Structures are given as C-alpha cells and as structure tokens.
Amino acid sequence: MDLTSLGWNGDFENNFESYKNSGLIPARVALEQKERYVLFSEFGELAAQISGRMRHVAVSRADFPAVGDWVAADVRIKEKTATIHAILTRRSSFSRTAVLGGAKTDEQVMAANIDTVFLVAGLDSDFNIRRIERYLSIIWNSGASPVVILNKADLCEDVEVRLEQVGNSAMGIPIHAVSALDKTGLDSIRDHLKNGKTAVFLGSSGVGKSTIINGLFGDDRLKTGAVREYDGKGRHTTT
Ligand SMILES: Nc1nc2c(ncn2[C@@H]2O[C@H](COP(=O)(O)OP(=O)(O)OP(=O)(O)O)[C@@H](O)[C@H]2O)c(=O)[nH]1
Ligand SMILES: [Mg+2]
Structure with missing residues (x-):
C-alpha cells in the first residue's frame, strides 16, 4: 500500500x-x-x-x-x-458527545482526518433543504470542507431551481447535480478527489451513496474497504 x-x-x-x-x-x-x-x-x-x-x-x-x-x-x-x-495530530474530526451520566460527557471521535465530505442528498420527493443545512453545520464543525451532491437528477423536473435553493443555503460551497443511475455528472465528483486527501460520503439512507461510489470506482473498491461510507449518525453503513 x-x-x-x-x-x-x-x-x-x-x-x-x-x-x-x-x-x-x-x-x-x-x-x-x-x-x-x-x-x-x-x-x-x-x-x-x-x-x-x-x-x-x-x-x-x-x-x-x-x-x-x-x-x-x-x-x-x-x-x-x-x-x-x-x-498523530488530527487535522479534522467528526465527534459525538457521549453522556456518561450526571453532567459528565465525553468526546468520541467517529472519523478523523477527513478533508472533503461529499454531502449527498436526493432530488426525489425526500428532498429537504433544512436537513441539508443541518448536515452542513456538522461538516463545518468537523474542520472538513463540504461538497454538496444532489443525486437522482433524473427524477427531478427543476434541477436548476434546486441548485439555486441549495446555493442560497450553502454559500461558496461547490454543488453538483448528478445521476448515479445514468452515470451523469460523476466527473464533477472525481475532480474533488486527490492523492494525499481523504474524502467521505455522508447522507441519509437511500440517497445513493453506494451507487455513486460504485459508479466512480467500480464495485471492487467498496469490497476492499478503501472507501468508507457514513450515515447521518456517523455510523458506517457500507465498508
Ligand atoms: N432514480 C435514481 N435512483 C438512484 C440513483 N442513485 C441511486 N438510486 C437508487 O436509490 C436506491 C438507494 O441507493 P443506495 O446507493 O443504496 O443508497 P445509499 O445512500 O448507499 O443508502 P444506505 O447504504 O442505506 O445509506 C437504490 O435503489 C438505487 O438504485 C439515481 O441517480 N437515480
Ligand atoms: Mg449504501
């Protein structure tokens, strides 16, 4: 390696x-x-x-x-x-505060040294701008940089409207509309992937994280565990 x-x-x-x-x-x-x-x-x-x-x-x-x-x-x-x-000193970390009882809390690091977080949301009926905003604040707090991926563009009539809406909530953040199913727009994701950098995919279940990753790398990559996936609670859903 x-x-x-x-x-x-x-x-x-x-x-x-x-x-x-x-x-x-x-x-x-x-x-x-x-x-x-x-x-x-x-x-x-x-x-x-x-x-x-x-x-x-x-x-x-x-x-x-x-x-x-x-x-x-x-x-x-x-x-x-x-x-x-x-x-070694962490450059960024996704943490969860565990309640130990009484007023005691402890910090648990769920993932460290992430440079880029691809926040994946679906352009289907599940689309929810508030949820996207909540995810973005978690990402900013971690020290990593977000990139918004609006997947399932094939199911959306007004992609431009959604892009503008998300753009207003996510000033200055790169936003890409893609369809993992049609394999359109995946190059815009690839452009953010660099050697020496670590990226993760974050987003609710069913938004298409696995489909995107498979589209980017082929099925083998997920099996090796070189790409890891997180859901909203910071748990791995795919290794
Ligand atoms: N129409 C459409 N369906 C998609 C697209 N991408 C993924 N899907 C479908 O959405 C469903 C969920 O996709 P997954 O890739 O398993 O979603 P996930 O985010 O990995 O979900 P979890 O692993 O549960 O967190 C599957 O049935 C996919 O085929 C897309 O671009 N368009
Ligand atoms: Mg998955």
Missing part, C-alpha cells in the same frame, strides 16, 4: 518526525472494533492494539485511535500485527 494513496501528506510527515528514530512506522486506522484495530500501512494490513502506556494515560475516549487516524506503530512484519504508540 502506498501511503500517499492512503492520504499521507507533508503535514503528517512533519508530525511523524519525532517518532522516526524510535523505529515506529506510520499507519492509518481503517477499522476499530472494541479497541482492536486494523491498520493500513506500507506493510499491508496489520491487526493492532494500543500500548499499555497509551491506555494508561488516556483520559477521554478521544485519546483512543479512531477510523482515519494516522498512528505511530511498532510493527511485527511476519505476524502482520502492530502496537499503536501514538496518534
């Missing part, structure tokens, strides 16, 4: 400098389940856990690795396993 195609760039490189001499390698968290992690690295996929010290000093759930994090890890190449020692 090539690190740049996994989203590695100069900022992370600088951040990693201090770990280089300790024999650690950079790797990206692809999956997390009950504190067991799958990392993508130059040595391929690694099954990983965090170091005892890291668990000991963690004060919040945000101190644990999240999907999308770049970490410094000690790798055992033959076994394809690794121990995570540190999280």
